[in-house]
Amino acid sequence: MSLLLKNILLPLADFTLEVNVEMRGRVTAVFGPSGAGKTSLLDLIAGIRAARSACIQLDETVLADTAKKISVPTRRRGIGYVPQDLALFPHLSVRQNLLYGRNARATNPLFAFEHVTEVLEIRSVISRGVTELSGGEKQRVALARALLASPRLLLLDEPLASLDVALKGKIIPYLTRVRDEFKIPMLYVTHDRFEARSLADEMVVLVKGKVLQAGPVADVFVRPANATVAKFVGVETLQPGLITNVNEGLAIVSVNNVTLTALAPAAPARAVFVCIRGEDVVLQRDVAVSSVRNRLPAHILSIRPEGALFRVELDAGFPLFALITRPACTELGLREGDSITALVKTPAIHLVPR
């Protein structure tokens, strides 16, 4: 699929949403902090809101083009939308909700009532009222309702935001299943890195109405385009540095008088931000000879659990963060105040211009 969003201009309360991007992923994560204009963008695509200027094209179909005064009405766009509050119709039963948008003429057996309700495992709740559903069930019913209208594109607005951690883990497999089973392209709005990484193949980073970066998920996470993106995709260490020397594609960077070796940035720059992901930092007790260029003597400032991992805050002449597993932490006997060596491979240090 291809979703082209061209010349989008929509003034919002605090900023103007300005988007020029083409999305080609199976699942594209629209990623950004709250209040970045993500929901407004989905509303535009669904035709619920009109922009000052917009050209929206889904594959060959022009859905809206303000220059040519084209605007396909919402009900003919064939776009399934699961909003953040789900918008289940409270006066209708689950079955009536599910059948509300069912396209009677659709022949694709993929979107048959039996199939959709089976994949999402909501058969047993069909005759209930929507107020009698649990959070996770509501989520699946809203998803099924959108699917039963056999859409060409599915818009999901923070589908997991209202659920607790345990429930999130249970819903993600359903979303994966929908992605793989129904083969509908999805636009997935989230501010959660973990969701973006586990579901999406492409992502668009939207901050204050502007697209800061768009591309394959892995690229955005590993090579954020600038310091703002780096901050939002959760690069643990983000420090200003100065490039002192570039030789054979390698850059020598000085951060607080600590010298690091990194891959030279594509664009020549002297003042840079040094981005190091927590999982790329290795901690070692004894200094052995290795291929790792950057060996930094450091002190442990704090150790805090973060999900299944520990987040170790180090003073290596500059603040450095490492993410390590629980067994690794136990094995090394790490304690606050310990001296240790932090190893960072050259390709894991990413430099973005300041």
Next chain:
Amino acid sequence: MTALEWQIVGFTVWVAALSTVIILPFGLALAWLLARADWPGKSLVETIVTLPLVMPPVAVGLILLQVFGRHGAVGGFLHDHFNLDIIFTWRAVLLALSVMSVPLLIRSARVAFEEVNPRLEQIARTLGASGWRVFLTITVPLAARGIVAGMLLAFARALGEFGATIMVAGYMPGKTATISLAIYENVQLGQDAHAYRLLGVSVVLAFAAVWCSEFFLRRKKATA
């Protein structure tokens, strides 16, 4: 109760009910436009539909008399083209009751429409529903309590209307007399027995209307 009294009670209930039915489509349409759309002149229309609530009913009656009289703009047209007279007929009663009660329906329905989450209507449209289908299957059912409450208020207002009715329809027993007009007229003539019987009927009617609305609201709450 005399045959005439029964006739007056029957006529009053019938014409009040008919006026409630007649103002329903117009009232709901206007309430929806006020709740959901922005258009030039909206605040002016808003004020005009509220006027009958705050103006002396007799004054509203006088305006209706001017407009719908044989020499009035609308009344003249209807008389010349359709040979239809409004003033001092049962139609004048219907007109007065409708005009005086429609603000209550509009205000109540408007609040009810405003309370319907627009997200539900928008999502219904993404599911392929037309504007009418969304209105009839999402908006109206979710606003039903407010709409029904507005209809009952309008009906009750119509049952008791006096000032505007006396101006445009006069007191003609068997033709335009409603309970309110008859009570007043009978007291004026010193026929207290008639007045008290009609008073009793109004109490019963009011009680029934309020009881019905309470019953309906309670039932809705139970199923919601």
